Amino acid sequence: MxxxxxxxxxxxxxFGGAERYVRELATGLSSRxxxxxxxxxxxxxxxxxxxxxxxxxxxxxxxxxxxRLKNHVADVTSxxxxxxxxxxxxxxxxxxxxxxxxxxxxxxxxxARRTGVPVVHTLHDYHLLxxxxxxxxxxxxxxxxHPLLCGLRTRRLARWAPAVSQVIAGSEHLxxxxxxxxxxxxxxxxxxxxxxxxxxxxxxxxxxxxxxGFIGTLGPNKGVRELLAAAPALxxxxxxxxxAGDGPLRAEVEAAAARGSVEYEGSVSGASKLRFLAExxxxxxxxxxxxxxxxxxxxxEWIAAGRPVLATPRGGLREAIETVGGVCPLEPTAEGIxxxxxxxxxxxxxxxxxxxxxxxxxxxxxxxxxxxxxRVHRAALGAPAASGARA
Numbered sequence: 254m255x256x257x258x259x260x261x262x263x264x265x266x267x268f269g270g271a272e273r274y275v276r277e278l279a280t281g282l283s284s285r286x287x288x289x290x291x292x293x294x295x296x297x298x299x300x301x302x303x304x305x306x307x308x309x310x311x312x313x314x315x316x317x318x319x320x321r322l323k324n325h326v327a328d329v330t331s332x333x334x335x336x337x338x339x340x341x342x343x344x345x346x347x348x349x350x351x352x353x354x355x356x357x358x359x360x361x362x363x364x365a366r367r368t369g370v371p372v373v374h375t376l377h378d379y380h381l382l383x384x385x386x387x388x389x390x391x392x393x394x395x396x397x398x399h400p401l402l403c404g405l406r407t408r409r410l411a412r413w414a415p416a417v418s419q420v421i422a423g424s425e426h427l428x429x430x431x432x433x434x435x436x437x438x439x440x441x442x443x444x445x446x447x448x449x450x451x452x453x454x455x456x457x458x459x460x461x462x463x464x465x466g467f468i469g470t471l472g473p474n475k476g477v478r479e480l481l482a483a484a485p486a487l488x489x490x491x492x493x494x495x496x497a498g499d500g501p502l503r504a505e506v507e508a509a510a511a512r513g514s515v516e517y518e519g520s521v522s523g524a525s526k527l528r529f530l531a532e533x534x535x536x537x538x539x540x541x542x543x544x545x546x547x548x549x550x551x552x553x554e555w556i557a558a559g560r561p562v563l564a565t566p567r568g569g570l571r572e573a574i575e576t577v578g579g580v581c582p583l584e585p586t587a588e589g590i591x592x593x594x595x596x597x598x599x600x601x602x603x604x605x606x607x608x609x610x611x612x613x614x615x616x617x618x619x620x621x622x623x624x625x626x627x628r629v630h631r632a633a634l635g636a637p638a639a640s641g642a643r644a
Contacts, residue, residue, distance in 0.1 A: 255288040256630070257346035257370075259361055261353040263293030264304050269470075270550050271353045271377040274445075278350075279304050281623045290344050294356025309340055310356060327358040328384065331409045338364040346370055348630055353377055359413045366416035371633040374438075375421040376431060378545050381410050389474050389542050407434075414438075419633045421626075423546030424569035430543075441629050444576070445546055446622035447613050450557040451527050458534035458560055458607075461598045464493045465563075466533030468521070469551050471500030476539030476565065481505060482587035484514040490595050497521045497529050530558040535597060539585040543568025548577050556580070557613050561606045563593045578609035 262268045264276035279289040280302055291306040295313040300306055337357060341349065341364045349365040350373045351357075359381075365372045379388045383396070383403060390396045411434055420438040422428045428440050465487065471477050477496075484494045496506055497518040510517035521529045536555030538544070547569030548556075555562045556579055564570045566582040574580045583593035597603055 254348065254630070254634075255290065255344070255346045256282060257290050257292055257341065257344045257349045257365075259292045259349060259351040259354075259357060261294045261355040261357070263291040263297050263300075263306055263308075264302060265293065265297040265299055266301050267298040270546070273550060274375065274377065275352055276302055276304070277619075278623075278626060281619065282626070285623065285627070290346065292340055292344060307340060307344060309336060327356075327360070329406055329409050331358050331360050331412050333360040333363045333367070333413075337361050338367065341365055341368050341370065348373065348633055350375070350630070354380060359410045362416040363413040366413075372417045373419045373421065373629055373633050374417045374435070376427050376545070377423075379430065381431065381434060382407055387474060387542055395542070419629045421629060423549070424572050426543065426547060426569050426572060427545045439632065441625070443622060443625045443629075444572075445548060445550060445553050446618040447553050447557055447577075447611060448616055448619050449613055450530065450554055455527070455531045455558050460607075461600065461603055462534035462594075463491060464495055464533050465535045465537050465594055466495045466497070466529065466560075467537045467539075468497040468526075468529065468554075469538075471496075471498050471502040471506055473502065474540065474542040475500075476541050476585045476590075477502045477506065479539055479541070479585055479587050480537060480590060481509045481515065483590040484509060486587065486591035487594055488514070490591065490598060492594055492598070495529065495533055497526070527558075530554065530560065533560060535594065536560050536562040537583075537590065538562060538564040538570065539583060539590055540565045540567075540570060541585050544570045547572030548580065549573070552577065552580060556611065559610060561597065561610065563590070563597065578611050579606060581606060 258275050258279055260271055260275045262272050264279055265272045275291060279291060282289050291304050293306055294309045296308050297306060337360055349370050351361060352375050362372050384406060388396055414435050415437045417435050417438045420435045421441045421443050423445055425442055467480055469475055487494050494515040496515050499520045506517050509515045518529055538551055545568060549569060552562050552564060552573050556577060561579040561581060563581050563583040564574060565585045566574055574582055583589050
């Protein structure tokens, strides 16, 4: 089966969760005999996996303001242009599986339908509901979509939703937020797999924990400022705060590191990422926004490293707390973070949480994840794509 995997940045290893999802799905399905082809809206920076990749646009929206404007206009118009139709036809797929859609818009669904190809879509964030994809304002505070401006954009994006016969999300929460958007689609929750992060198990965490870690985007929505504010109290608890990643709040993290409040590692990957995980005893995910997946990749990595996680009980993270051993709730405030760490440092509590951590010794959960995707693909191929568009 030839599968066209469509996503804004394809399987680019220089990006985040959606791109990792596409990459792991492509390589996993390829190992099972499928023929995946990646269609990216923008030129990839890295393609270490060597995946066959087609590119729609010659410039990246981050480097071209005109391209960025065109992305937003395309969302509102959702016009099925010749370029996206030609790209689908050139790939000659049996199935189109879409992910993040900036640079494409939902017009790619209609292009596939007109070509006679069924469509599966995976939700990764709130792009279909919010132009910022996060349901947050620029300062990181919650934002309710404007019924006229955002509502008009969402209605235009939904024009081609009847072409999607199957929709996938990493959490029940994400499906609920998109209730009614896909009128003809069957819905599936496929949670991200817990897979090994290293060939051999990492050293066990200290008992009691002495180091807490945050890894990811340094943005207001991730609770970074709250973590920096909690650092003095955590130091009093004999817990070192270690931070890795990059983003708009990097200068604030560097300033805190200069004061000695935290230890900042910068961006980490490969061996340096494994070393960072091993040097932390507890992972922190104090997100202020509703993380879409339950669990997201960052939680999967901490758990696979044998580290408990303290996470905000909202969005998909609430489901991670309910379904994955070793994930515990915290309130995403300076006081809440400090209190959650202090609680976890109690001997009986720490050992109780360690006992709930799942043992990840093979790729069994990855096989489960791939099996569930293959079942959805078979369902899409067995049902004709819906026709027409909503006004």
